[in-house]
Amino acid sequence: MTGKLLIENVWLADGTGAPLRKCACLTDDSGRIASIEKGGSACAAETVVAGNGKILAPGFIDAHGHSDISALASPECFSKISQGVTAEICGNCGLSAFPVTPENRSHLEELYANYGKTIAWSSCAGYREAVRNAGALLDLYPLCGHNTLRAAVRGYGEGEASAEEISKMCGLLDEILEQGAPGLSFGLLYTPGVFATPGEIGALMTRVAGAGKICTAHLRSEGDRLLESVSEMIELALEAGLKRFHISHMKTAGKANFHKLAPLLGLIDEARNRGLEISCDRYPYTESMTQLSVILPGAWGKMDDGTLKRTLADPENLLRLAEELRRSRTPEEWERCRIVSCTHPKYRAFQGKKITAAGPDPALTAAEILAFDPVNAQAAFSGMSEENMRRIIQLPYCVGGSDGNALPPDRRFGASHPRAFGALAKFVRLLLDMGSSPENAVRKVTGLTAELFSLPDAGLAAPGRRADMVLFDPDTIDGNADFSAPETPASGIAYVFKNGEIVYSSRS
Numbered sequence: 001m002t003g004k005l006l007i008e009n010v011w012l013a014d015g016t017g018a019p020l021r022k023c024a025c026l027t028d029d030s031g032r033i034a035s036i037e038k039g040g041s042a043c044a045a046e047t048v049v050a051g052n053g054k055i056l057a058p059g060f061i062d063a064h065g066h067s068d069i070s071a072l073a074s075p076e077c078f079s080k081i082s083q084g085v086t087a088e089i090c091g092n093c094g095l096s097a098f099p100v101t102p103e104n105r106s107h108l109e110e111l112y113a114n115y116g117k118t119i120a121w122s123s124c125a126g127y128r129e130a131v132r133n134a135g136a137l138l139d140l141y142p143l144c145g146h147n148t149l150r151a152a153v154r155g156y157g158e159g160e161a162s163a164e165e166i167s168k169m170c171g172l173l174d175e176i177l178e179q180g181a182p183g184l185s186f187g188l189l190y191t192p193g194v195f196a197t198p199g200e201i202g203a204l205m206t207r208v209a210g211a212g213k214i215c216t217a218h219l220r221s222e223g224d225r226l227l228e229s230v231s232e233m234i235e236l237a238l239e240a241g242l243k244r245f246h247i248s249h250m251k252t253a254g255k256a257n258f259h260k261l262a263p264l265l266g267l268i269d270e271a272r273n274r275g276l277e278i279s280c281d282r283y284p285y286t287e288s289m290t291q292l293s294v295i296l297p298g299a300w301g302k303m304d305d306g307t308l309k310r311t312l313a314d315p316e317n318l319l320r321l322a323e324e325l326r327r328s329r330t331p332e333e334w335e336r337c338r339i340v341s342c343t344h345p346k347y348r349a350f351q352g353k354k355i356t357a358a359g360p361d362p363a364l365t366a367a368e369i370l371a372f373d374p375v376n377a378q379a380a381f382s383g384m385s386e387e388n389m390r391r392i393i394q395l396p397y398c399v400g401g402s403d404g405n406a407l408p409p410d411r412r413f414g415a416s417h418p419r420a421f422g423a424l425a426k427f428v429r430l431l432l433d434m435g436s437s438p439e440n441a442v443r444k445v446t447g448l449t450a451e452l453f454s455l456p457d458a459g460l461a462a463p464g465r466r467a468d469m470v471l472f473d474p475d476t477i478d479g480n481a482d483f484s485a486p487e488t489p490a491s492g493i494a495y496v497f498k499n500g501e502i503v504y505s506s507r508s
């Protein structure tokens with residue numbers, strides 16, 4: 001047998017969790033796996049890659065990404081590909097790039113302006129076509145984001161959706177699921193998802209249940225009201241007849257909530273026993289990252305980015321916000337806040353540093369950053385338990401997710417949380433260090449994710465499957481990025497293959 005590419009002398013972790021086996025892998029002209037042969041191989045191929053006893057696995061799947069637009073703007077998707085990730089579930093936390101209507105178009109354009117891409121689509125199908133045309137190396141599986149969906153019908157304003165509006169959302173959602181979205185994501189902390197009533201959430205879940213797909217959620221609260229937030233979603237999901245519910249970046253945020261992991265796992269087990277298959281993803285870091293605007297108190301927090309920027313253009317309003325921030329946040333809370341990315345010329349140099357380092361008055365610093373460019377002001381917040389993170393990662397239903405974007409190695413689109421360049425590699429590292437078998441660690445970033453989200457052509461390495469694979473060294477695989485050098489590539493990734501082509505190689 002002759003083929004295109006022969007990867008010889010490897011241990012195969014095929015994504016199913018089956019024990020490693022020594023083999024050689026041959027691909028064909030169509031970019032698929034032609035054969036996997038035990039031991040050595042007598043096959044001939046145009047290109048031979050020496051595996052040197054490393055592990056060959058299906059390309060990793062990032063269960064929780066936000067590359068919706070960045071993958072179009074930077075199709076080589078370096079931050080992902082360089083850590084072995086060849087596919088991603090995007091459209092997370094309620095935010096997808098569709099459906100687009102006159103109600104949400106200008107907001108989405110503003111949100112994505114940084115990437116210099118025009119939104120030339122309105123539907124899920126149109127968006128997927130744009131991804132294909134851009135030639136993104138990363139396969140994107142976009143969830144429908146509830147916030148985008150809600151805004152497509154009634155904008156970003158406050159208030160309950162009427163029965164008619166909910167029915168419109170359901171209609172749009174049906175179309176989107178039919179066009180191949182693997183499910184619906186909620187972002188109930190963010191505008192306008194935060195205004196959704198249980199009735200609205202339940203109605204949408206019923207449609208997802210009918211389509212046999214999955215719902216994911218960035219919960220209303222990941223800390224003080226974590227258990228109530230999970231219970232709310234579980235009850236609604238069961239009532240809607242949903243079969244699969246996925247908790248995004250599962251955590252117990254804030255020291256006062258660290259003890260809630262045991263009751264949280266209790267709630268999940270109970271729901272699983274009642275027929276709801278609950279899963280979760282987790283990034284292997286204890287600092288979260290989100291828009292700096294999440295710190296806004298009271299009425300400020302209900303403004304969308306455009307309104308906020310317009311309001312803060314008045315210097316009096318800016319000072320008023322600074323005063324309210326001073327009153328609403330403790331010095332300890334400011335200490336835990338880090339500027340990850342901002343475009344304000346005065347504060348650019350403090351990207352990656354604590355906000356308290358940027359000036360004597362963090363409240364004023366925050367207000368100025370938000371007034372300048374709220375869309376691109378990203379902040380990290382420490383306050384997660386390392387021990388709980390490790391326990392969550394080991395849960396049999398937890399898969400690897402970065403919560404990061406596909407980014408180029410330069411800072412063209414702003415600085416990032418280290419998770420964008422290291423999350424999946426670090427996830428595998430932690431699992432191996434905690435005693436997981438390599439085949440299990442691999443399954444949690446490949447086959448299991450593909451199962452949960454019903455991905456048709458990812459997550460398994462077998463003859464006939466697409467040759468999207470990663471060759472890595474289990475001794476050295478790790479995510480090495482940190483806040484001081486967030487673009488540091490992962491280590492231990494020897495080769496990444498996409499459709500049988502070498503798309504990344506390192507000398508590690």
Ligand SMILES: [Zn+2]
Nearest residue numbers: 093218248249
């Ligand atoms: Zn989220």
